[in-house]
Amino acid sequence: MPKQVDHEQRRVQIAEALQRLTTRAGLEGVSLRQVAAEAGLSMGSVQHYFRTKDEMLRYALEHRHKLRSERITAKVLAEGPPTPRSILRACLVEMLPRDPDSEADFLIGVAYFIRAVADPAMAKAFGEGMPELLAFFAGQVREAQQAGDVPASADPETEASLLWAIADSQGSEILMGHRTPAQAVSTVDYYLDRLFTP
Amino acid sequence: MPKQVDHEQRRVQIAEALQRLTTRAGLEGVSLRQVAAEAGLSMGSVQHYFRTKDEMLRYALEHRHKLRSERITAKVLAEGPPTPRSILRACLVEMLPRDPDSEADFLIGVAYFIRAVADPAMAKAFGEGMPELLAFFAGQVREAQQAGDVPASADPETEASLLWAIADSQGSEILMGHRTPAQAVSTVDYYLDRLFTP
Numbered sequence: 362m363p364k365q366v367d368h369e370q371r372r373v374q375i376a377e378a379l380q381r382l383t384t385r386a387g388l389e390g391v392s393l394r395q396v397a398a399e400a401g402l403s404m405g406s407v408q409h410y411f412r413t414k415d416e417m418l419r420y421a422l423e424h425r426h427k428l429r430s431e432r433i434t435a436k437v438l439a440e441g442p443p444t445p446r447s448i449l450r451a452c453l454v455e456m457l458p459r460d461p462d463s464e465a466d467f468l469i470g471v472a473y474f475i476r477a478v479a480d481p482a483m484a485k486a487f488g489e490g491m492p493e494l495l496a497f498f499a500g501q502v503r504e505a506q507q508a509g510d511v512p513a514s515a516d517p518e519t520e521a522s523l524l525w526a527i528a529d530s531q532g533s534e535i536l537m538g539h540r541t542p543a544q545a546v547s548t549v550d551y552y553l554d555r556l557f558t559p
Numbered sequence: 560m561p562k563q564v565d566h567e568q569r570r571v572q573i574a575e576a577l578q579r580l581t582t583r584a585g586l587e588g589v590s591l592r593q594v595a596a597e598a599g600l601s602m603g604s605v606q607h608y609f610r611t612k613d614e615m616l617r618y619a620l621e622h623r624h625k626l627r628s629e630r631i632t633a634k635v636l637a638e639g640p641p642t643p644r645s646i647l648r649a650c651l652v653e654m655l656p657r658d659p660d661s662e663a664d665f666l667i668g669v670a671y672f673i674r675a676v677a678d679p680a681m682a683k684a685f686g687e688g689m690p691e692l693l694a695f696f697a698g699q700v701r702e703a704q705q706a707g708d709v710p711a712s713a714d715p716e717t718e719a720s721l722l723w724a725i726a727d728s729q730g731s732e733i734l735m736g737h738r739t740p741a742q743a744v745s746t747v748d749y750y751l752d753r754l755f756t757p
Contacts, residue, residue: 389587468676475673477735478666484735491737519749522738523725526746530724537675537682539689540720548724551717555753 372410375400376421379414380469383421388414388472415476419486422473425466426490429455445501446510446557449524452498453549456528458535459542467532495521502556510557520556527552570608573598574619577612578667581619586612586670613674617684620671623664624688627653643703644755647696647722651747654726656733657740665730693719700754708755718754725750 378400382391393414397407411417433451437443440451458464477484498521505511527549534540576598580589591612595605609615631649635641638649656662675682696719703709725747732738 471676474731474735478669481736484737488735488737491732516749519746522729522742522746523750526724526728527721529731530727531720533672533727534689537672537686538679539682539686544720548717548720551714552721 368410371402371406372420373424375402375407375410375417376424379417379421380425380465383418383469383472388418388476415480415483418469418473418476421469422487423490425469429466444510445505445508446553449498449501450549450553453524453528454546457532457542457545457549459546464536467536471533471536495525498524505557509559512558515556524552566608569600569604570618571622573600573605573608573615574622577615577619578623578663581616581663581667581670586616586674613678613681616667616671616674617681619667620685621688623667627664643699643706643708644751647699648747648751650696651722651726652744655730655740655743655747657744662734665734669731669734693723696722703755707757710756713754722750 375396378396379391382395382399391414393407394404396414396417397404400407411420433448433455436455437447437451440447455463456467458467473483473487477487495518499517502511502515502517502520506513506515506517528545531540531545531548535542535545573594576594577589580593580597589612591605592602594612594615595602598605609618631646631653634653635645635649638645653661654665656665671681671685675685693716697715700709700713700715700718704711704713704715726743729738729743729746733740733743
C-alpha cells in the first residue's frame with residue numbers, strides 16, 4: 362500500500378516541522394501557515410492532514426513517543442541482555458532533556474502540558490498514553506520481583522508513578538537550568554539502586 | 560511604621576487579584592488593567608508597585624509560599640509534637656492541588672513555570688527559592704537519620720530532590736485529571752514509609 366505510506370510520511374513531515382517551530386516560546390505563536398512553510402507544503406495540504414494545531418501537536422507527541430521507544434530499544438539491546446533495571450533506566454534517562462534533540466522532545470511534552478492545563482479535552486488525550494506507559498513500568502517492576510531483584514513489599518503500580526515523577530519533574534528542572542542532566546541521571550540511579558535491593 | 564505595612568498590604572491586594580485572574584487559561588490573557596480593576600485600584604497605583612506582570616507574578620509566588628509555610632506550620636503543630644516525617648508529609652501534601660484554594664496555588668506555580676521555560680531570567684528567579692526549600696527537606700532527612708529513623712545510607716540532598724519530584728509531578732497529574740488527590744497522597748505516604756525505615 363504505497364499510498365498509505367505516503368500519507369504517513371506527510372504527517373511525519375508536518376509533525377517534525379511543528380516540532381522545529383515549537384521552541385521555548387511555546388505553541389501559541391506558531392501559525393498553520395508557518396508550519397506549512399517549514400514543512401515545504403501548501404496550507405491546503407497541511408489542512409488535509411490536520412484540522413487544528415492541537416491535532417498536529419497530538420500527532421507530534423505520538424510520533425516522538427514512537428521514535429523514543431525505538432531509541433530505547435536500540436540502546437538497551439546494545440548494552441547486552443536487557444533486564445528490567447536496564448530497561449527502566451533507559452526509559453527514564455531517555456525522557457530527560459540532555460541534548461538539543463531530547464530537549465526538543467521534552468519541549469513538545471511541555472507544550473502539550475500547557476494546552477492540557479487549559480483544556481480538559483487535551484488533558485484527556487494527553488492522559489491516554491499514560492496508563493499504557495505506567496503499566497509497562499509496573500510490569501518491569503513485577504518481573505524484577507519475580508526474579509528476586511526487587512523486594513516483594515514494593516507496589517509495582519506506585520513504583521511506576523514514582524519512576525514517572527522522577528523523570529518528569531527533573532526534566533522540568535533541567536529545562537529551567539535548576540539541575541544538570543548529570544545530577545538528574547545520578548538521582549535516577551540512586552532511586553533504582555534502592556528499588557533493586559533484593 | 561504604618562506606611563510600610565500599608566505598602567505591603569497593597570502589594571498583597573494586587574498579588575491576590577492577579578491570582579484570582581490567573582486561571583487555567585494562564586497569565587497571557589490577563590492585562591494590567593484587569594488586575595487593577597480586580598484589585599479595586601487605579602492603573603497608576605498598580606504600576607507604582609509593579610512594573611510588569613512578571614514582577615507581580617513573582618511577588619504572588621512569594622506571597623503564596625509565605626502563606627503556605629504558615630499553613631504547614633499550623634497543621635504540623637496541630638498534630639502534636641512535630642517530627643521530620645510529619646513536617647515533610649505536611650509540606651508535600653500541602654503542595655498538591657486538593658481543593659480550589661490549593662489548585663489556585665498550584666496554577667500560579669504552573670504560570671510561573673510556563674514563563675520560566677520561555678525566559679531564562681524568569682527561570683533564574685523561579686529557581687532562587689529552590690535551594691532553600693531543598694536544603695530544608697535535606698535538613699529534615701538528616702535530622703531523622705540522627706534520630707535513627709532513616710537509614711544512614713540515604714543521601715539527604717538526593718532525597719530532597721526526590722521528595723520535591725513526587726509532589727511536583729503528581730500535582731501536574733492531578734491538575735490534568737490523570738490522578739486523584741487521594742492517589743497522590745497515598746504515593747507520598749508510600750514513599751515516606753520506605754524512607755523512614757530505621
